Amino acid sequence: MADESWRLPSSVQQLAASIQEPPRQYLLREQEPLGGNLAGTEMPEPIPTIDLGLLSASNDAEEAAKLRSALQTWGFFKVSDHGMETSLMDSVMNASRDFFRLPLEEKRKYSNIIGGKHFQMEGYGTDQVKTQDQRLDWSDRLHLKVEPEDERNLAHWPIHPKSLQG
Template sequence: MADESWRLPNSVQQLAASMQEPPSQYLLREQELLDGNLAGAEMLEPVPTIDLGLLSASYDLEEAAKLRSALQTWGFFQVSNHGMEASMMDSVMTASREFFHLSLEEKKKCSNLIDGKYFQVEGYGNDQVRTQDQRLDWSDRLHLRVEPEGGRNLVHWPTHPKSFRMIFTNTH
């Protein structure tokens, strides 16, 4: 059986602690740099902002057109007037930071790998690696399904910090 250990990248936290330079699969090639599709590159126009208050209260046609355009051209957008309290967003950010400051062993308890080798979207880890020459993001992430409530798989949810589950399950 062929060695497919490349399919299971180490966490970025682990790599950063043990190396001077990122491994080659995290580096962009010269041609990729020249293409100019880089985060942080100067943008000709700002990321679109969609006012959810206008969409949900009155279904403003102009705002709906902005949403359609943002999805078709950018693929994402910034949201304003969403109705979430600043204190709730602060709690979410604090709990998230606390989670990412935990030890690697503690975070791996929420791994997105089944039996340490089969990728699933939910949980803590990296993107799925499909090919040996795939460019990888220099990030570790925690992906959790929050809604619908019946779709939550709490097996992948952290138990630390203690407030994490309460904050993320009571956000609506």
Template sequence: MESTGGEEARPALLPPPVQELARVQGATDGVPSRYVAREAGHDDDDPKATVAAPIPVIDLGRLCRPGGGCADDEAAKLRLALQSWGLFLVANHGIEASLMAAVMDASSEFFRQPLHEKQKHSNMIDGKRFQFEGYGNDVEVVSEDQILDWSDRLYLKVEPQTEKNLALWPTCLR
């Protein structure tokens, strides 16, 4: 968090990267409880209370098609996906398969690197302040009991070129 009104900046709480947790814990220990989302009103110890549903798929071809009810129906699906999940899969986006494969290969190369190499591109400034761009967790962690996403991510700005921070870009993605 940044300093406000004379207060000193408080370092963000840094959970270990998920890849490291998975490596250390192994498959038999399961996912730590702070990474398990629960439905409201359910006992935290009830494993059946875990939210499980298919990720919504949005068809950009239908969404962008003028006229008819297809675009309206797809827009309603998009709105619901954003309200309930906060994310969605995209179908019929028009990106060439070869480009998608190249991006997946480069991403895999980055995430296979040792932790100390990935952390060179951290989303933490001086280990204290969270920024969206870079390698790390999805959100700033503000409390020890905050539910976290079971993911590590690399978020990089591509456009506009003037906002592209190449210092955070791994060599395999430049």
């Protein structure tokens, strides 16, 4: 059986603590998509902002075109008029920071890799690795399904910090 250990990358936190330079799968070459928009290079234009209030209230064609363009060119966008209270966003950010400050072994209790072999979307870890030459994001994630509430898998919800409990 072929060695497929490449399918289970180490956490970025673990890599950052033990290496001088990121492994090749985390590096983009200039000719690759997004290669010209890497951190440290001058941004060609501001990050697009999508007004969710305008988009959802009137199904505004111009705002829909902005959203489509942002997804095709940038792959992400900022959101305005989303209706979320600042206090809620602050609470989520604080809970997230508290979780990511936990020791690695504590975070691994909520791994998105089952039995050391099988990837699942929910939990703590990195993206699914499908090919050996796939480019990976230099990030660790905690993906939790929130809605619909009856589909929450609380086994993936950390008990620390308390504010993250589902």
